[in-house]
Amino acid sequence: DVKVTQSSRYLVKRTGEKVFLECVQDMDHENMFWYRQDPGLGLRLIYFSYDVKMKEKGDIPEGYSVSREKKERFSLILESASTNQTSMYLCASSLSSIGGNTIYFGEGSWLTVV
Amino acid sequence: AQSVTQLGSHVSVSEGALVLLRCNYSSSVPPYLFWYVQYPNQGLQLLLKYTSAATLVKGINGFEAEFKKSETSFHLTKPSAHMSDAAEYFCAVSLYTGGFKTIFGAGTRLFVKA
Numbered sequence: 064d065v066k067v068t069q070s071s072r073y074l075v076k077r078t079g080e081k082v083f084l085e086c087v088q089d090m091d092h093e094n095m096f097w098y099r100q101d102p103g104l105g106l107r108l109i110y111f112s113y114d115v116k117m118k119e120k121g122d123i124p125e126g127y128s129v130s131r132e133k134k135e136r137f138s139l140i141l142e143s144a145s146t147n148q149t150s151m152y153l154c155a156s157s158l159s160s161i162g163g164n165t166i167y168f169g170e171g172s173w174l175t176v177v
Numbered sequence: 178a179q180s181v182t183q184l185g186s187h188v189s190v191s192e193g194a195l196v197l198l199r200c201n202y203s204s205s206v207p208p209y210l211f212w213y214v215q216y217p218n219q220g221l222q223l224l225l226k227y228t229s230a231a232t233l234v235k236g237i238n239g240f241e242a243e244f245k246k247s248e249t250s251f252h253l254t255k256p257s258a259h260m261s262d263a264a265e266y267f268c269a270v271s272l273y274t275g276g277f278k279t280i281f282g283a284g285t286r287l288f289v290k291a
Contacts, residue, residue, distance in 0.1 A: 067220070103186065103283060104283060105267065105281045105282055105283040105284050106221075106267065106281040113276075153220055153221070155220075155221075160276055160277050161277065162209045162228075162271050162272075162273060162277040163209040163226065163228040163271060164271075164277075165211075165223045165226065166213075166221075166223075166269075166279060167223075168213075168220030168221045168222065169220050170218070170219050170220045171218075171219070171220050
């Protein structure tokens with residue numbers, strides 16, 4: 064089974080702090096994603112990566128950056144956390160960019176910014 | 178614009194009753210369609226997907242969905258609800274827009290009453 068592991072399930076950070084959310088997948092998938100999930104808004108794509116050191120902006124990239132130095136690892140960075148970034152963050156991966164590929168999700172990281 | 182609409186943010190059924198969760202999509206080309214489920218405090222996992230083979234797709238836990246091109250719908254059903262089906266369900270569409278992109282609906286939370 065594919066496993067996507069998010070290192071932190073629950074975090075509380077202060078406004079202005081730099082926050083790192085780490086994600087590792089164990090199935091040699093090409094694509095990795097970071098989504099944000101908020102009630103009533105579904106999943107919104109922040110960034111995705113289709114290869115090492117490659118990244119593409121999603122629908123809501125403002126205030127975020129990402130890093131993919133190794134194929135299995137994709138990090139989300141909040142340069143200066145703000146209260147409106149309090150949310151559930153989901154990391155995901157898929158085999159490739161071919162249509163119909165299943166997206167595999169981690170268990171999520173609940174971030175509270177105070 | 179390509180989109181996915183889930184009708185009803187909350188659906189409540191009695192245990193043993195039919196489950197029907199509605200999903201409509203807008204696309205000018207045949208899409209790939211998915212249903213994902215999210216149990217409390219977990220990430221999303223695939224229930225089933227349509228990839229242009231049979232229009233009636235069977236998934237895990239007794240769920241199935243039917244692709245109806247004329248209605249641009251992909252509704253999810255289960256003949257008899259179980260308490261363990263209580264979760265949030267997301268419809269998603271994968272479309273080619275220069276590369277394949279997956280768009281998620283806002284989600285429908287299913288409540289199952291004893």
